[in-house]
Amino acid sequence: MIRRLYRLWPNPRLLARLWLLTAAQAVLQGLMLALLVPVLDAVVRPEPDLAAATPWLVVGACGAAMYAVLSIIATPVGFAAAGALAAQLRRRLMRHVSTLTLGWFTAEHKARLARGVTADVGNAAHLAVTIGGPVITSTLLPATVVAVTFAVDWRMALLLCVIALVAYAALRRAARIAEIAEIELERAATGVASRAIELGQAQPVLRAAGHADGTPRMRAALEDHRETYRDGMRRARQPFFVYTGVIMGGFVAVLALAAQLMLTGRVGVAEAIALLVLAARFLEPLGNLIDLIGALRALRNQIVRIEELLATPTLPVPAEPVRGIETAEVEFSHVDFTYPGGDSPALRDVSLRCRPGTTTALVGPSGSGKTTVTRLIARFFDIDAGQVRVGGTEVRELDPGVLLDEIAIVFQDVYLFDDTIENNLRLAHPEATWDELREVAAAARLDEVIERLPEGWHTRVGEAGAQLSGGERQRVAIARAMLKRARIVLVDEASSALDPENEAAITQAISNLGDDPARTVIVIAHRPATLATADHVVSLDGGRVVEAGTPAKLLRTGGTFARLSRQYERSRHWRIVSTAP
The missing domain is CATH 3.40.50.300 (P-loop containing nucleotide triphosphate hydrolases)
Known part of the structure; x- marks a missing residue:
């Protein structure tokens, strides 16, 4: 997905800067969680050792300050990126369209172009910024937490890896259904857009015929869009519940393992608390992916539709075209x-x-x-x-x-x-x-x-x-x-x-x-x-x-x-x- 976005936008530097800042924030969050072990180990004692915890708390404060600085930098970059990416891509599309054979501009293609230049480009730029960041966080943060957990207890780390694999399989199924539903919904939306343009352009004819409030084709397009939306929501319910069940089941497994490790004396109280916090920070962003997957697949489909427009064959031009004519014959x-x-x-x-x-x-x-x-x-x-x-x-x-x-x-x-x-x-x-x-x-x-x-x-x-x-x-x-x-x-x-x-x-x-x-x-x-x-x-x-x-x-x-x-x-x-x- 990232490679396709890079190929798509003429100048993706703003997007790269935003994603690098987001990735740095995600990794920093995970590394800061590692400070829990020495801090808790110093505090959760019969006689707390504040002197031992102080250096780690200072490191944590520095990390929090660095995280705040990254957030302050990333916010304006995100706002600038969304507008700049949309403007860049629209200009690229319009330059490409100007090289197409004029016979390409049928009613169907013009409707597709209008949707591409407005909805697809605008939504792709918006989602690349607003969805790209959370997706990066929801993948890099759990990965960093797993790495930190391996340093605390390898058994808990392996359990988190198993949960991630099962969640990935459930997420892929949900993603396939979301992708199909988005494609069908876009088809229905394009049909509504075409009929709406027709409704506006043909008002004199429609009023003369007594159909000013819409033609049967318009009403059929609206009904098709409604049914398509309902069908997509109906099909998305099962994978959503399955994925949610995997996350909840993973949390129960984490609690059981943490309790077993602590009761058998394999980890202390401080390590058990740290493991539970790490597991919670692992599962929370992982659970958010099911809410992001629909938007992520919508972004992918929008990229595909824009790529298809950009891949439309242009007028073949010889390497050295003739640049003038003698007469008008x-x-x-x-x-x-x-x-x-x-x-x-x-x-x-x-x-x-x-x-x-x-x-x-x-x-x-x-x-x-x-x-x-x-x-x-x-x-x-x-x-x-x-x-x-x-x-x-x-x-x-x-x-x-x-x-x-x-x-x-x-x-x-x-x-x-x-x-x-x-x-x-x-x-x-x-x-x-x-x-x-x-x-x-x-x-x-x-x-x-x-x-x-x-x-x-x-x-x-x-x-x-x-x-x-x-x-x-x-x-x-x-x-x-x-x-x-x-x-x-x-x-x-x-x-x-x-x-x-x-x-x-x-x-x-x-x-x-x-x-x-x-x-x-x-x-x-x-x-x-x-x-x-x-x-x-x-x-x-x-x-x-x-x-x-x-x-x-x-x-x-x-x-x-x-x-x-x-x-x-x-x-x-x-x-x-x-x-x-």
């Missing part, structure tokens, strides 16, 4: 790709080319592979076969930071931080001037939104941009992409489900993105207005490219693109007609 060459855990390929033998200065529209039915294409360009995942090249270089040969610097992404579900519009844009370019901010706002048609807002650029957008409409959030995202000055812009169905005014604004903003002759724009779109701004169209179906060409050419061929265009054109004229009398 994007090319797929016979690409095959299946999502991790997927049953069928998402892309099959896909080849396409998007040249700088052009806007390429990806079209096709749901599940045809459009979003997958954009994810592979940004290297959210690595492909199974073929090549994805950016600027003529295979993306796996590029430095990941360089690749993402060249790419700006406008997601379908735009996420904005609970900050001002200005600061949400400055994420892309913190040093941007006000002229640059106003320029991209005008190009993205965001300036119209800013003029309407009460505090203009300094208006806070709320959590995830909740204070803005969907179309307004899209404009912020497009302005942010423009401000980044990335040479490759990926737009994922930005105009879907928007009102006509916002659709027109977003369409114009996408068109403005393509004005830069050095920039490559790839947009997933179905709306005719958006498709009209494209220079090139790639139609996908079933993970394959079924046709590619200019919009005019594909309309004449009567293929997939022409069929989708006719469907959307007809849908524009649909009207809801009331049939009520």
